Amino acid sequence: MRYPEQYLQFIEKFNEGEYYECHDLLEEIWMEDKSDKFLQGLLQLAVGLYHRECGNIKGARWMFGNARKYLARYAPSRWGLDIDQIILYIQSCEQALPDADSIPYAKAKAMAFPSLRLLIDQS
Template sequence: MQERYPEQYLQFLKKFNQREFYDCHDLLEDIWMEQKTNKFLQGLLQMAVGLYHLECGNIKGARWMFTNAHKYLRAYSPQYWDLSVDEVLRYLEKCLQALPSSEKIPYDEVEKLDFPYQTFQLITEGNTDEGQ
């Protein structure tokens, strides 16, 4: 399975599930730079960057990233690279709904948000694999 897509993609999913969103960006940026037409990678990158913005209290940046991630990933529905893109799209919609209306909030207020974090797993022949 690991030969079907870059190792960085599998590591991205692992780091995403561990909520290490800054590391997610670093993992996918290099392969996205080589495959700039791959909007799937760009969408995943923007989702992770949006979550990083949220953690820093930058609600405006998070909203922009989630919106663009959704736009890029729609074309890959229902599934791509063994990931349920439909599940990711639903998650992004939940993220957008959960964002406060303000553009920025203090860092200490971020922890008080009831924000929907989610993990994603690869789908292979009806089984799931956490991509480890």
């Protein structure tokens, strides 16, 4: 399958930890079909990670919950991604969040947090 260039760039930026840039890359193709909850779920995962990095724990928790809910519809895989693996990752992110609505930026940046490398299955 041939994937949109923005999707491939999203994967690359996600793997580099550039979560803010991820949003801009997928938003354009998601806006063409807002009923596509797969793309919305990926967007919300990236936004959740960005919120977490900035210390907005409440926002991260909200985005992770939405991302998990939207992506679960597409398990076990979609567009070459292992959705089951992504769901497990989101759950580990939710568990790693501190019990607070927000934390200082420096504390958020220094905090150990689960990571995930997205890989497109070419088979």
